[in-house]
Amino acid sequence: MSELLHAEGIVKRFGSFTALKGVTFRLRAGEIHALMGENGAGKSTLIKVLTGVHEADGGTVTVAGRGIRAASPREAEAAGISTVYQEVNLLPNLSVAENILMGRQPMRGPFIRHGEVKRRARAALARLGLEVDVGALLGTFPVAVQQMTAIARALDQEARVLILDEPTSSLDARESEELFAVMRRLRDEGMGIVFVSHFLDQIYAVSDRITVLRDGALVGTWEAAGLPRLELVSHMIGKEVTAGGGDGGVISVGGAEAFRVEGLERKGTVGPLTFSVMAGEATGLAGLLGSGRTETARMLFGIDAATGGRVTAGAEAVDLGSPRAAMAAGLAFCSEDRKVEGIIPSLSVRENIVLAMQASRGVLRRVPRAEQEALAARFIAALNIRTRGPETPIGTLSGGNQQKCLLARWMAMQPRLLILDEPTRGIDVGAKAEIEALCGELRRAGMSILFISAELEEVVRNCSRVVVLRDRRQAAVLDGPAISLRTIMETVAAS
Amino acid sequence: MKVFRSTLVWPLVALVVLLVFNAVASPGFFHVEWKDGRLFGTVVDIFNQGARVPMLLALGMTLVIATGGVDLSVGSIMAVSGAVAAMQVNAGAPMVQAVGAGLGLATLLGLVNGVLIARVGLQPIIATLVMMVAGRGLAMLLTGSQMVPFANRSLTWLANGSVGGLPVPVVLVLGLAVVTGWVLRRTAAGLFIEATGDNEKASRLAGIQTGGVRLAVYGFSGFCAGLSGVLEAANISAADPARIGDTRELDAIFAVVAGGTALTGGRFSLAGSVVGALLLQTLTLTLYNQNVAPAVAPVPKAVVILAVCLLHSPRLRARFGKRTQPVAA
Numbered sequence: 068m069s070e071l072l073h074a075e076g077i078v079k080r081f082g083s084f085t086a087l088k089g090v091t092f093r094l095r096a097g098e099i100h101a102l103m104g105e106n107g108a109g110k111s112t113l114i115k116v117l118t119g120v121h122e123a124d125g126g127t128v129t130v131a132g133r134g135i136r137a138a139s140p141r142e143a144e145a146a147g148i149s150t151v152y153q154e155v156n157l158l159p160n161l162s163v164a165e166n167i168l169m170g171r172q173p174m175r176g177p178f179i180r181h182g183e184v185k186r187r188a189r190a191a192l193a194r195l196g197l198e199v200d201v202g203a204l205l206g207t208f209p210v211a212v213q214q215m216t217a218i219a220r221a222l223d224q225e226a227r228v229l230i231l232d233e234p235t236s237s238l239d240a241r242e243s244e245e246l247f248a249v250m251r252r253l254r255d256e257g258m259g260i261v262f263v264s265h266f267l268d269q270i271y272a273v274s275d276r277i278t279v280l281r282d283g284a285l286v287g288t289w290e291a292a293g294l295p296r297l298e299l300v301s302h303m304i305g306k307e308v309t310a311g312g313g314d315g316g317v318i319s320v321g322g323a324e325a326f327r328v329e330g331l332e333r334k335g336t337v338g339p340l341t342f343s344v345m346a347g348e349a350t351g352l353a354g355l356l357g358s359g360r361t362e363t364a365r366m367l368f369g370i371d372a373a374t375g376g377r378v379t380a381g382a383e384a385v386d387l388g389s390p391r392a393a394m395a396a397g398l399a400f401c402s403e404d405r406k407v408e409g410i411i412p413s414l415s416v417r418e419n420i421v422l423a424m425q426a427s428r429g430v431l432r433r434v435p436r437a438e439q440e441a442l443a444a445r446f447i448a449a450l451n452i453r454t455r456g457p458e459t460p461i462g463t464l465s466g467g468n469q470q471k472c473l474l475a476r477w478m479a480m481q482p483r484l485l486i487l488d489e490p491t492r493g494i495d496v497g498a499k500a501e502i503e504a505l506c507g508e509l510r511r512a513g514m515s516i517l518f519i520s521a522e523l524e525e526v527v528r529n530c531s532r533v534v535v536l537r538d539r540r541q542a543a544v545l546d547g548p549a550i551s552l553r554t555i556m557e558t559v560a561a562s
Numbered sequence: 563m564k565v566f567r568s569t570l571v572w573p574l575v576a577l578v579v580l581l582v583f584n585a586v587a588s589p590g591f592f593h594v595e596w597k598d599g600r601l602f603g604t605v606v607d608i609f610n611q612g613a614r615v616p617m618l619l620a621l622g623m624t625l626v627i628a629t630g631g632v633d634l635s636v637g638s639i640m641a642v643s644g645a646v647a648a649m650q651v652n653a654g655a656p657m658v659q660a661v662g663a664g665l666g667l668a669t670l671l672g673l674v675n676g677v678l679i680a681r682v683g684l685q686p687i688i689a690t691l692v693m694m695v696a697g698r699g700l701a702m703l704l705t706g707s708q709m710v711p712f713a714n715r716s717l718t719w720l721a722n723g724s725v726g727g728l729p730v731p732v733v734l735v736l737g738l739a740v741v742t743g744w745v746l747r748r749t750a751a752g753l754f755i756e757a758t759g760d761n762e763k764a765s766r767l768a769g770i771q772t773g774g775v776r777l778a779v780y781g782f783s784g785f786c787a788g789l790s791g792v793l794e795a796a797n798i799s800a801a802d803p804a805r806i807g808d809t810r811e812l813d814a815i816f817a818v819v820a821g822g823t824a825l826t827g828g829r830f831s832l833a834g835s836v837v838g839a840l841l842l843q844t845l846t847l848t849l850y851n852q853n854v855a856p857a858v859a860p861v862p863k864a865v866v867i868l869a870v871c872l873l874h875s876p877r878l879r880a881r882f883g884k885r886t887q888p889v890a891a
Contacts, residue, residue, distance in 0.1 A: 370767065394769045408767050411760045413828045418753060425750045426769035433750045476768065 071096040071131060071259040072117070072148070072228050078125030079112050086112040088283045089126065094228060094259040099250055101262050101274035101291070105303055105356050105521060109283040110263055114230055117261075118150045119143035130228065141170075149221030150230040157217055159206030164188035166205050167220045191219035195249050211242040218249065229253065230261040235269055236357075239335075247273045265357030266538050267296060268562065281305050296560035303355065304523060306552055322346035325483055325515045326385070328367070330376035337362040337539045339376055342532070344484055349506060349516040351526035353555050354536030360519045361403055362539070364488045367517070368400035369393040380483070394427055397483035401473050401490055403519070405466065409473045412462030416454050417443035419461045420475045427480065446475035451501060467498025474505065485509065486517040491525065503529060523555050535559060569822025569829075572873040573837045576820075576866065580844050588851050600724035604847065606732075612843030613735035614721065614797065615640075615807075618790040619814035620821070620835040621739055622672075622783030625746075627818050629776055630759040630827030631686030633783045635675060636814055638697030640791030640807030643668040645701045647717065647792045648710040648801035657716040665788040671697060672784015676777035690780075694811070701803035711800040721796035731793050736836075738789075743832045752830075755779060759827025817842055820870045841870070 072094040079087040087109050094100050104110045115121040117128065119140045128135055135146040143150075157166045164185045165172075173183040188201040197215050205213055214234055221229050231250070235243045250260055250273055264270055270277065270291070277294055279286040279302045286302045325346040332338025337359035344350050352360045365371045367378065369387040378385040386392040390400070402408035411419055421439045428434065434442075443457040450471040454464055461472055470490060477485055487506070491499040506516055506529055520526050526533055533545045535558040543558045584591040584604075594603035619636050626633045643664035650660035671693060678689035723730045746752035757765040758772045766772050787807070795801040819825060820841055821834025845866055849859045 368767075390767050391769050391771065400767065402764075402767060407761075408764050411757045411764055413760050414753075414756060418757075422753070422757060422765070422770070423768040425753060426765075426771075428750075430750045430754060433748065 069096045069131075070094070073129045074113070074117060074126065075128075076126040077113065077116055077123050077128070079109075079116055079121055080124050086283050087116070087123075090280065090283070090285045092278060092285070093288070094261060095276075096227070096259050097254055097257045098275040099254050099260045099262055099273050101264070101270045101277045102280070103263075103270065103277060103299065103303055104280040107282065108280040108303075110280055111232070112283075113280065114150065114232060114261070114263070117143065117228075118148055118230065144224055144226070147225065147227040148230065149224065149226035149228070150232065151214060151217040151221065151234055152232050157205055157213060157220075159213075160204060162202050163192075163199060163205050163208070163212075163216050164201035166216055167191055167201075167223055169220070171224065187223060188219065191223040192216075194222055194252075195219055196252075209242075210237045211245070214238070214246065215249070218253075222253075226258070228259050228261070230263075232263045233265070233357075234262075235264055235266065243269065265355060267299070267355075267560065268538060270299075271296070271562070279303055296562060297557055300355070300556050300560040304521075304556070306523065306556070322348055322513070325380065327379045328376070329379065331363075331366060331373050331378060332375045333362065333366050333371055334374045336371065337366065337536075338373075338541070340534065340541045341376075342534050342541070342544050344515045344517065345531070346483075346515055347510050347513045348531040349510055349518045349529045351530035351533035351550075352517060352519045352536065353523060353526050353533050353559070354542075355559055356521065357539075358536040358559075359539035360536060361488055363536070364400060364486050364517065364519060367393070368398055368486060370400075391426075394423070394480065394482075398486065399423070399477035399480055399482035399484070400486040401470075401477060401488060403489035403492060405469055405473065405493075410461050410469050413460050415458045416447070416452065416461050416464070416472055417457040419472050420446055420479060423476050424479045442479055446472075446478070450475055450505065465494075467494035467502075470494055470498070470502065474502070478509070482514065484515045484517060486519070488519045489521065490518075491520065491522070523552050526550075526555070527552060537561070569831050569874065570834050570837065572870055573820050573822070573834060573841050575873075576870050577837060577841045577844060580841070580848060580866075584844075584848055584851070591851075596727070600727045600729070606729065608840065608843050608847055609732045610729040611847075612840050613729075613731045614793045615790050615810055616813045616817050616842050617739070617836055617839035618735050618786050618793070619783075619810060620817035620839045621735075621742055621832065622779070622786035623811075623814040623818050624821070624823055624830050624832055624835045625755055625779040626686070626783045627815070627823050627825060628755050628759045628827055628830035629779050630762070631679065631776065631780075632690065632815065632825070633672075633675065633780060633787075634687065634690040634811050635671070635693035635697050636783060636787035636790075637807035637810045638694045638701065639668045639671050639784055639787035640794060640810065641701035641801075641803050641805075642671065642697050642704070643788035643791035644795035644801040644806045645705045645710060645791075645803050648712045648795050649704065651712050651714040651717055652710065657714060657720075660714075660717060661720070661792050664792045665785060668788020668791065669781055669785045672787070673777060673781040675784065676780035679780065680773040680776040698803075701806075705801065705803045707803065709800055709802045710795075712795075713799065717792075717796050718799050719796075721793045734789075734793075738786075739832060739836055746832070751775075751778075756828055756830065760829075813839075813842055816867055819874075820867065822874055824874075838870075841866075 070093055074092040076089045076091060077087050078089055090113055102110050116123045119138060119142050122138055130146050167188040168184045173180045185201050195215050195218060199212060205216060234246060254260055262274060274291045276288055277291050278288040322345045324343050326344040328340055328342050330339040330341055340363060352363060354360055366373045369389045369392055373387060378387060385396045417439055420443050421434050425434050452468050452471045454468060461469055490502050510516060518529050527550055531547055533550050533555060535542045535555055537559055545554055591604050594601055594605060623633055646667050647660045647664035650663050675690050675693050678684045679686050720730055725733045754770050754775050757770060758775045762772050791806055794806050817838035818835045821831055821838035823830040823834060845863055849862060
């Protein structure tokens with residue numbers, strides 16, 4: 068089979084951070100090639116290099132044997148590489164036909180030949196088996212049709228390489244099936260398709276080969292049929308399936324049930340989920356990127372409304388209508404996105420720490436200044452927050468110290484359940500250990516923790532019970548002795 | 563050199579420079595005399611006129627800008643409240659009721675801004691631009707596009723009377739500024755406003771009702787504009803719906819920015835805005851005293867504004883000291 072695209076030794080640096088460390092990727096004509104990897108693996112960066120959004124700092128790209136150096140998306144398209152992004156980046160206020168031909172409209176003198184535009188648009192859509200009014204505005208069609216339009220655009224410019232970046236994330240099952248049928252047809256016509264998806268089922272349903280990246284480096288390329296799911300998962304997260312370390316989880320202290328989640332779901336996002344959270348224990352949420360971990364946390368804290376199910380504390384139903392309601396019920400949530408959803412950058416460490424407590428007291432009952440200072444001093448000492456002082460703007464602190472301030476913000480509330488979404492992401496090793504130790508102390512003090520982490524070893528080390536998510540659904544709940552890297556990975560990989 | 567990192571220092575420096583210039587260029591600038599039981603003089607005029615419009619508008623505008631928004635409608639709201647108060651006294655209502663009606667309607671219009679922004683989700687600049695146009699139209703509609711003269715001594719006293727030798731507007735506005743500052747720091751309102759402006763998403767997740775915060779600051783801005791409109795009408799015993807408050811929203815925004823509150827929201831300084839308003843008024847009067855034609859006066863004004871804003875830039879300020887880290891005042 069002929070090689071269509073060959074990227075050799077691609078290096079991409081952002082400042083001092085190396086996002087791609089010499090990645091090699093080969094795409095054949097007439098294959099669907101899945102590109103897999105967890106957060107920060109370098110998938111998006113590689114795609115952006117191939118499509119000319121980023122310029123590589125090293126390495127070569129050849130298309131059909133001819134070297135290209137795509138410095139802009141236009142040049143990449145001219146070389147035959149087309150991309151359909153997750154968020155369809157077309158123009159909703161133009162017609163379907165105009166979107167397909169945008170930038171390459173057939174002209175007669177200074178005038179666009181509208182008849183010809185429509186004819187060519189219809190021809191491209193016909194190859195996908197789609198018949199719509201090409202004169203209608205794109206924005207009036209569902210996402211699935213918009214995606215087909217984006218693919219039709221690629222067909223019209225005679226793309227030989229088609230990159231589909233998470234094309235199914237906003238499609239339902241039937242629409243996904245239709246997309247797969249189109250993908251197979253294009254593959255049989257000799258096109259090379261790069262497919263990015265977080266859904267293992269979909270990967271195995273359409274892919275011929277699978278390439279896995281991790282931490283900006285190539286792990287390997289395999290025939291899909293010859294790569295068991297469990298092995299794929301272990302390549303993605305970089306852990307041997309046979310690894311024995313940290314097995315068994317944390318022994319349950321046999322605390323009482325603090326919260327019970329029953330059939331909680333948000334249609335089209337995640338669920339249904341059913342599990343219990345025990346007092347004085349950490350419950351883990353594990354799964355691959357895109358499996359619905361963060362979505363679950365956001366639903367529990369009332370940020371995104373649940374469409375079904377309920378949460379109870381003892382006999383009482385918990386109101387999850389808003390973050391304020393969740394806080395009143397004794398919940399606290401440390402977001403994974405520290406910068407956007409956590410810190411108030413120009414306010415001081417002290418103000419950031421008292422913020423949630425003050426908000427729950429209301430505007431009139433101000434926490435007295437002396438109490439604020441005592442609180443800040445106590446947490447700065449207890450959590451070993453390295454700051455010039457309590458009045459330093461939090462935005463000037465390092466990531467790990469910002470994270471500790473946010474933990475302090477919620478600890479000051481003395482919640483019954485603390486939801487920690489990736490509490491150790493992007494912070495140094497020392498701070499990671501400190502935060503894990505802190506979780507242990509909180510548990511011993513009787514607090515429940517919902518612990519979300521992409522690093523399975525952290526989950527195994529800290530949790531007495533693990534809810535495993537797969538494709539945005541609950542796959543299993545593992546208890547005490549059943550918790551190990553192996554069991555979690557097997558559950559994630561099961562079909 | 564810590565003093566140079568305070569946000570208040572630059573507008574103060576500019577103000578002092580301007581005052582020194584005036585002391586040299588126009589003898590008698592600082593002459594103040596006691597006559598008929600009150601103070602008279604150029605400096606008193608600066609405070610009086612500065613309090614009546616820019617300072618008052620800047621109080622509300624400071625909080626709006628601290629939440630990351632802007633209120634372009636204050637000039638038009640001034641016209642509405644001035645017209646309402648004038649028509650009320652002409653209809654025989656006592657002064658307190660007339661002022662109350664003007665302030666009430668102004669606050670209501672401010673709250674409408676707040677609803678459009680916090681609940682409907684319009685951009686502040688769009689919502690208040692709509693109110694700027696609609697408010698002016700409302701004032702015209704109420705008055706039949708006619709000037710509304712009135713003869714009511716207690717209403718006129720609000721702008722031209724004196725309390726303990728000081729003009730009433732100065733006492734009223736400085737009093738309002740002190741009370742506002744006190745309330746903001748005694749309650750958690752100041753913290754909530756700053757948090758909302760600095761990172762709204764994170765504030766909401768920390769349990770702050772950011773929608774309520776925004777609603778309140780636009781309502782307060784409407785209230786301040788309403789009071790300013792009443793004082794403007796009282797000053798000349800007439801409400802001119804076409805001219806009261808015209809383009810004064812720009813003065814308010816300048817006073818706030820010159821006072822060290824960033825348009826991006828977050829930290830704010832009420833004291834800075836008060837000084838900024840005084841700076842603006844002094845500048846206006848200086849240009850007038852130097853016989854600069856009103857038509858070209860905006861040019862030197864713009865130069866001073868630019869200079870003060872540049873002095874606020876951390877990068878430029880870094881040249882005054884080795885430490886570049888800005889520290890909150």
